[in-house]
Amino acid sequence: MTVSEQRPRDLSTLSVPLVGALLETEDPFMPYRLVDACGADVEPAAEYLRDLRATGCAVSTQRSYGMDLLRWFRFLWAVDVPWNRADRRDAADFSCWILHIDKPRRSKSRTSSALQAANAVTGKPVVGPKYAARTIAHSETVLRSFYDFHQEAGTGPILNPFPLARQRRAGRVHAHHNPMEQFRNEQVGLFRPKIPQRVPRCIPDDQFDRLFAALGSHRNRALVAFYVSTGARASELLGARRRDADPGRGLITVVRKGTREVQQLPASPDAFVWLRLYQQQLDTVVGPRWDQPLWWTTRRTPRPLTYHAARAVLVRAQAELGSNWTLHDLRHTAAYRMARDPQMPLTDVQWVMGHVRLSTTQLYLTPPVDAVVAGVLAHHARRQARPAPTAVAPQYQAESLADLFGQATL
Incomplete structure (x- = not known):
């Protein structure tokens, strides 16, 4: 059959x-x-x-x-x-x-959010x-x-x-691609759905300040400060050990997710300040061993911090804010901040983010959504404040009307 x-x-x-x-x-x-x-x-x-x-x-x-x-x-x-x-x-x-x-559904408390776009x-x-x-x-x-x-x-x-x-059955995808052009989002598989292109979203400065203020411990503040300053992926930073943090040079060592390459990433000074405050609390619980994990749970018996636990930290902090930022949004925020600095070359941002192609880093040159919205609203406000034109009745010269209609006087 x-x-x-x-x-x-x-x-x-x-x-x-x-x-x-x-x-x-x-x-x-x-x-x-x-x-x-x-x-x-x-x-x-x-x-x-x-x-x-x-x-x-x-x-x-x-x-x-x-x-x-x-x-x-x-x-x-x-x-x-x-x-x-x-x-x-x-x-x-x-x-x-x-x-x-x-x-x-993982739990009965999980509700459908299909009505909220x-x-x-x-x-x-x-x-x-x-x-x-x-x-x-x-x-x-x-x-x-x-x-x-x-x-x-x-x-x-x-x-x-x-x-x-x-x-695409005749050969491999992008076989004759022009390297000077961007890759198109082509349908490779016969049953593969089309994927809409997404522009990375960064956290605006005012919302980030509110999010940082909602964090309830030195560990959480240190973790978020490292994420937003190094641009490391969630698993990369969570896999760091205590010996990997070098506050003297402002570097933290991570293992890259894809290539498994060991790389030192620069971090902001305030991230190391929050880290030291967190370590002073941690030393009384697990001891200052240099080969132990850098991040630990703070509730009940201390255990190495996992991705799901770090994600829950961010979810709890946003419960009152009503936002839904994720750990990966912190990586996007770090990339946007570096890419919008005119004194920082884009190739340096590519190295920090660990991107294979420069075209991936170029996505962060796109204006953030909040900046675009603010610019459009300001445009509408300027047009609203523009003085209305004065209505003036059209005036015609008498000589022109006389020539047109053949009358001596009007």
Whole structure:
């Protein structure tokens, strides 16, 4: 039976149980395991994740890829299709299904924010109940790579269920790209949704001052001060150890997320001031050991600070402000502040931010949203204050009227 002869699947009545899980392990060679409803390893996913680990992918990357595979296998289990028998019809149904379903709710207190388009304070979109376009696009890329891996190994289907777009099957993407032009946001995969281009948002100075004042401890102030002055990613700064901070030279050492390169980043003097105040409180609890983590929890038993705990710090501080800034917005803010300094070359900003391409750093030359809004409002105010033109009745010379109408006098 061909694909065209198969009956269409009714996705409106399809129920996909949340069976299986992605489990974190203590094995450094296999940080995550994908298991089915019975707790058994999903061997095709294990082989793919093992190959990712061999290529040097970060642990966070493996977790992200594993979650995409988990959603795909849950769908296949629900429609009763073996993973190596999936075809383009199944991939198309999965792409339609993930576009319209709601994300699994982690808690009952989490409410839907679909009716609110943007935060009233920051103007940033509120996270809705649906999967974002970038999440779906990432899932399509991972699943296409998963089947490409098994095609090369001879263990998967002959045809990839997630093929490239029709206009891109002849060769690789950007094969004849002009290096003097920007890359266009092209649709690479056949089932890949279009991703809207986002302009990075920075925190305005007045809102940042209110956010900083709402932080309740020296640790939180030191952490935010380092984020907004170094431009480091959240995981990079949280992975620093006490020996990595060098207040004498104003540097802090981090390990870059992608390349795993060790790099020293300049930080502001006030960041080291808040760090020293925090360390004086911490020394009485964990001791001044130079090889210990730099950031610790302050509630109950001290533990190294994780990303989710640092994110919760920012969420609690914004509860009364009504804003929804994130840790990554602090990185954007640092980049905007440096890029808008006329005495700082853009290549220096690229080095600090760890960007591979200068075109990525050039995004921060775009005026911030608050500056654009303020400029447009000032434009309207100037036009409103402009004096209204005086209405003057048109006057015609008598000689002209006489010549026109042939009258001697008017």
